[in-house]
Structures are given as structure tokens and as C-alpha cells.
Amino acid sequence: MKYKIPFTVIILLNTLAVIAQPEMYYGDTSRLGKAFSKDPHVIHFEGRYLMYTSAPPSETGDNDMQGWGIGVAESSDLVNWEKIADVPPSGDLEAKGICAPCALVVNDTVHLFYQTYGNWRNDAICHAWSADGIHFTRNTTNPIFHPTGEWTSGRAIDAEVYSFNNQYYLFFATRNPDMQIQIMGVAVSPLDGGFKRESWTQKCDKPILTPEFPWEGMCTEGASVIQKGEWLYMFYAGAYNNKPQQVGVAKSRDGLKWEKLSNKPFLTNGDPGTWNSSESGHPHIFEDQDGRTYLFFQGNNDQGETWYISKTEVGWNESGPYLK
Known part of the structure; x- marks a missing residue:
């Protein structure tokens, strides 16, 4: 004899499934009174994890947080995060705000791009x-990079700095000359530069x-790079925010020429009603x-x-990355 689940129980179970939150579900409420954290970048430093995020202008009247800034959160387990600091704009160059952080640990120093x-x-x-x-000293040569050439508008955002082949590679997003399409480029620097x-x-x-x-719309941005064997893998965002933005993957042997792994997203936005139905975007790949x-x-x-910011574990096989 088959047991029939009451219709009301089915509705309840479906509702709970739709509104379920992921294990990690972080949003800084200190600036707006509601969760608002974007563009995550995570490092392990001095026995703890630090996550740097874009933080919006404050509505509390705090003069140090009137423009976009960078929030800092810490964790001991990569799941539960606590906001501990802000990196506010500094000087005339940053007067309108700063965002889209990338953090790189070199010896005992955190470098923030x-x-x-x-x-x-x-x-x-x-x-x-x-x-x-937490407390940062600015590079006296700032800004350190903007692109040149007829292919670009000259804008540079979404920095990703990665050590590879005895150089630092700076991956960045820019726009085409008429500022309509978000595209990506690369620069290099000596390790002692x-x-x-x-x-x-x-x-x-x-x-x-x-x-x-089609899923990439008019935008590729937000590069995050990891090396596996002889390959570099770039996780990138396709489409502008909420179009929806989703995550793709490309690979390269030299950091200069890239091949996309698929014509489909690697990580999609969620189904209607889920926490990420508007987008799953601006990726950061972190190796623990x-x-x-x-x-x-x-x-x-x-x-x-x-x-909100969340995470999912990524596995690796001969074909490259996969979602666990």
C-alpha cells in the first residue's frame, strides 16, 4: 500500500525548499541597515580567513563611509563571517569611492588591489x-594601471593579480571605446617591481x-585565476548585474591567450524564488x-x-573544474 503525502505537506516542503539559504550567507548590514556585500575576495592570513568586499556608501552619516569602500570580514571556518573593519577611500584620487578588491599575501604582507x-x-x-x-598604506604611484590602445576606453576595473611564470599577472576589465561592452585585458610586472x-x-x-x-550578454568581467598543473583557469562573470550575471570558466597555458571551457555557465543563477534568482556573479576561486x-x-x-555572498566547493578532474 502506498502512503500518500497530504497536499498541504507537499506545499510546505516546496516552500521550505524555495526559501532555503545556503550554508554560507553573508551580507554586511552596517552601512545600509540591510545586507549589501559584493565582489568577494578571500585570503588566509595570520591564522584566520579574511574576506574583502565592496561596501556601498553609508546612510548613517559617517563621513568616512560616504563613498563606496571596502569591507573586511573574518572567519575561522569559511562559513561564519563577522565584519571587523572598513577600508575607506583616501585622498582626492579615491574621493568618489573604491571597490572590487583583490588581496594577495606576499610573505607577511597583504597587498590590496x-x-x-x-x-x-x-x-x-x-x-x-x-x-x-586591516590598515593599509597607499602606493605613492597610484593609480598603478589603466589600459591603452584603440581597443579600449582606457578604464580599468576588477583587478586580479596572480603570480605565474615568475611574474605578476594583472587581469582587468575595461570597456570598448564607446563604453558599451565590458571586455578584459592583461598586464605583467616583475616580481620585484x-x-x-x-x-x-x-x-x-x-x-x-x-x-x-547569449548568457554573457554585453559583459565579461570579474576574473579570478587559479593554477592547476600546466593550466591557468579563469573564473569570470558574464552579463551585467542581474541580467542575470552568471559564472563561466576559461583556461590558458600562458595567461595571455584564453579558451572558454563551455558555451554555458559554470555556475548559474538560482530558480525563481531562491536566494540567488537574480544572479550568481563576480566569482572568486580560493584554494585553502x-x-x-x-x-x-x-x-x-x-x-x-x-x-549576499556565498560559496560552493569546486572539484577538479582531467576536464577541469566541476561543482561538488
């Missing part, structure tokens, strides 16, 4: 460093990644000390009224 915000074509990549991961402006050499005279598939890798990403279900 980020973009200026609100300057349209003139936004560029900046650099600062810290002995504690101090991340100064004069140390960077642009290594492309055309985009290294462009939107080409035990070798396990996690994909951090931003999402929401209200077209950007709120923003």
Missing part, C-alpha cells in the same frame, strides 16, 4: 599594502576575453591550505536591493 569608483572612463587600478590586513605604476607592461592590443555567448577549492560569489533575489 582595487579600483577607483565613479569616474567612468577614468577609473583605474590602485594598490595598497598592510601588515595586519613593488607593484608600482612603472613596473606594469600591458600584454594585449585586443581583448583577451569578450562576451560571445588543505588543497580544497571554493568558489565565492555574490547573489540576490531582488534585482540588487540586497547583496
Whole structure:
């Protein structure tokens, strides 16, 4: 005899499934009174995990947080996070705001790469460093990079700095000359260049990644890179925010020429009613000390009224990455 589940129980179970939250579900409420955290980047530093995120202008009247800034959260388990600090804009160059952080640990120092915000074509990549991961000293040559050439508008955002082949590679997003399509490029620097402006050499005279598939819309951005064997794998965001933005993967042997792994997203937005139905975007691939890798990403279900950050574990096989 088959047991029939009451219809009301089925409705309840379906409702719970729809509104279920992921294990990690972080949103900083300190600036707006609602969850709003974007563009995650995670490091392990001095026995703890630090996550750097884009934080919106404050509505509390705090003069140090009137523009976009960078929030800092800490965790002991990569699941539960607590906001511990802000990195506010500093000086005239950053007066309108800063965001889209990338953190790189070199010996006992955290190097933070980020973009200026609100300057349209003139936004560029900046650099600062810290002995504690919280208080940062600016590079006196800021901004350290913006692209040149007929293929680009000159704007540079979404920095990703990665050590490969005895150089630092700077992956960045820019736009085409009419500022409509988000595309990507790359520059390199010697390891001993101090991340100064004069140390960077642009290594492309055309985009290294462009939107080409329907799901990517008019945007490829937010590179995050990891090396596995002889390959570099780039996790990137396709489409502008909430279009929906989703995550794709490309691979390269030299960091300059990239091949997309699929014409479909690697990580999609959620189904209607789920926490990330509006998007799953701006990825960061993080390798933990035990070798396990996690994909951090931003999402929401209200077209950007709120923003949360979550993660999912990524496995690897001969074909590349897969979602566990």
C-alpha cells in the first residue's frame, strides 16, 4: 500500500525548499541597515580567513563611509563571517569611492588591489599594502594601471593579480571605446617591481576575453585565476548585474591567450524564488591550505536591493573544474 503525502505537506516542503539559504550567507548590514556585500575576495592570513568586499556608501552619516569602500570580514571556518573593519577611500584620487578588491599575501604582507569608483572612463587600478590586513598604506604611484590602445576606453576595473611564470599577472576589465561592452585585458610586472605604476607592461592590443555567448550578454568581467598543473583557469562573470550575471570558466597555458571551457555557465543563477534568482556573479576561486577549492560569489533575489555572498566547493578532474 502506498502512503500518500497530504497536499498541504507537499506545499510546505516546496516552500521550505524555495526559501532555503545556503550554508554560507553573508551580507554586511552596517552601512545600509540591510545586507549589501559584493565582489568577494578571500585570503588566509595570520591564522584566520579574511574576506574583502565592496561596501556601498553609508546612510548613517559617517563621513568616512560616504563613498563606496571596502569591507573586511573574518572567519575561522569559511562559513561564519563577522565584519571587523572598513577600508575607506583616501585622498582626492579615491574621493568618489573604491571597490572590487583583490588581496594577495606576499610573505607577511597583504597587498590590496582595487579600483577607483565613479569616474567612468577614468577609473583605474590602485594598490595598497598592510601588515595586519586591516590598515593599509597607499602606493605613492597610484593609480598603478589603466589600459591603452584603440581597443579600449582606457578604464580599468576588477583587478586580479596572480603570480605565474615568475611574474605578476594583472587581469582587468575595461570597456570598448564607446563604453558599451565590458571586455578584459592583461598586464605583467616583475616580481620585484613593488607593484608600482612603472613596473606594469600591458600584454594585449585586443581583448583577451569578450562576451560571445547569449548568457554573457554585453559583459565579461570579474576574473579570478587559479593554477592547476600546466593550466591557468579563469573564473569570470558574464552579463551585467542581474541580467542575470552568471559564472563561466576559461583556461590558458600562458595567461595571455584564453579558451572558454563551455558555451554555458559554470555556475548559474538560482530558480525563481531562491536566494540567488537574480544572479550568481563576480566569482572568486580560493584554494585553502588543505588543497580544497571554493568558489565565492555574490547573489540576490531582488534585482540588487540586497547583496549576499556565498560559496560552493569546486572539484577538479582531467576536464577541469566541476561543482561538488
